[in-house]
Amino acid sequence: MELDYLATVLLSSLSSASILLIATIGLAVVFGLMGVINLAHGEFLMIGAYAALTATQYGIPFVIAIPIAIAVTMTIGAVVEVLIIRRLYGRLFDTMLATWGLSIAFYQLAVLIFGTVTPGIGMPQFNLRIGNYSLAGYPLLMIAVAAVATVFVYVLMTRTVYGMKARAAIQMPEMARAIGIESARVNTLTFAIGCGLAGFAGAVLLPIVPATPSMGFAFVIKAFLTVVVAGPVTLTGSALTAVGLGGGASVTASFLTSVAGDAFFFLITAFLLWLYPLGITAKWRTKM
């Protein structure tokens, strides 16, 4: 095995893992922290992608289109929380049914508004050469993006007043209210942040995965599995799981076949859940 091949495999696997982590991080907040199974997570990702795409079509640079996409998905997320999710806290199956209905509605709305095919924005045409191999540059950039996003959410949830309130409002709503935290409003914001992170993922991944009404689908299954395997320490757990499972699957795909890569992902997930039914971080004593 040549060294340059090995280096490209490692780098690109790390970028695959990062892409998975970017798509998962919003779910880590909504599902991991709030315990809400948001089956419309993939559709929020799709909304983010379309928001960024529409912004670029109006001539706005891609870099500025990303915050626009976040704002749009956060707003929709806040409205969804107030209208639907708020009424269903603690009712797991009702939440699933409601968000799943929402996902169908969002999907069909996207078909009606944008049609079935829309022009993509293409991938920035720069690449990295290692020996005889060259790698597309933009996916590699996702490694840095994933790291920044993870640190951002970690700091937000552990080092800020809002973060403390958010965790208090979900873990002990009565006590939180007793000491003057407006838990309803904090929950709305937390759900909106989760949706905003999904929107961010859709927007930042737009050059890699073109915007289509069904695009959320490709991510949502692996994202959910990642969060479930991660367990109670959601953020650190998700980062670890994404690198392990996503990266491992990519390495397997490089040396064997793409099917073997997928098989690796699902088999290891099943094995880990058998070993740690409550997630790999079940016995940790950290916060996020």
Added chain:
Amino acid sequence: MTLPRRFSFSETAPRISNLGSWARLLRAGALTLAGTLCLAGGPVQADGGIKIGSIFDLTGGLNIYGIQQNNALKLAVDALNAKGGVLGKPIEVVSYDAQSELSKYTQYANTVILRDRVSALFAGLTSSSREAIRPIVRKANIPYFYGSLYEGGACDKQTFVTGPSASQQLSVLIDWAVKKYGKRIYIMAPDYNFGTISAHWVKDYAKKAGAEVVGEDFLALTVTDYAPTIQKIQSVKPDFVVALPVGANQTGFLEQFAAAGLKDKIGVVSTNYGSGNQQVVVSPAAGKGLIADQGYFQVVDGPANTEFVKLWSAKYGSDTPIISEAVDIWNAVHLWAAAVDKAGTVQAAPVIAALESGLSFDAPNGTVTLEPKSHHLRQNIYIVEGDDRHGFKVVETFKDVAPSYENEKCDLKANPTLAQHFAPDGK
């Protein structure tokens, strides 16, 4: 006094064993519920006209194709009715939305035959949908038209295929590409029968052209990360890649391939790129220079196509390019109408006999001829190159390409009871 027949369809349990995930499973359940509700207020029986049925994916992930197939059917029926219909009667369409769910095809194929009593059925995009429908139309004995490019080999008395088969497209494409790029070939294909059978034909035609397949990768439809495939391609250094991306995710392969800077060194050819208007999604940088070959592209020349595009644009606008599957359905409806007029009845046996009489039609994609024995369509195959404006230009036209594999295996005149799905050995 009997109960209206429609009630017998209200107990449709979703057949979900082959769906990909639990989220889809849930989705299938609700859509079945929705479908059942729609059925209760189903189409009205009409007298006097000749009824045909259509089942296409008007919603869900496959509606990129289904909406245009359905539009083409309506356009063809309108055009025929404007000229007096068939046998002096207007044609009426009973239309169903399969919602990109396989179980819907079985359900609606039964409905459209048993309740609506149509004289012909036009339905399906994926091979699995066609295979779900074939046994039902065989039993009911009504002509069934399948309008999509596919892996080839479907053979029975009631089924007529108007799209090109994989061997029909690949026979000309591989030869052309070997001459243009060189003798080392890599295959990137989806991991199901369309991909694996197409790969077989690539190897077959490569051998005939003195070329060799140096590597292949079969990908699940959910894969979004193509870095592993792209590295494997770089490590074996092919002259060109046969890429058969299916669905939106796999279109991403072309984007990543171009961004890795490989497009200028390695050619990319495809039998299905453009069939779902992928050239609109792919950026100009990645789409320029890609080679595709099919039975129809909107850019093909000819008076019949000019007329067809004009008719289409007047009714549906010209925002989205017309895909080959739409023309496959347009041709199917016209061939059926010609056969009915020739037979003088809508009875299945005489219509099928008329369809087996070597019918030709002046189609948007040139003159097409229904092969009497194999029920496949002899048609032009166009090789086109992507430009930098989300469009194509024709680089070469192969006239009257025969579905040679189907003609060789499938002789429904000598053997009318044949009901097979032929696949090359070992597949």
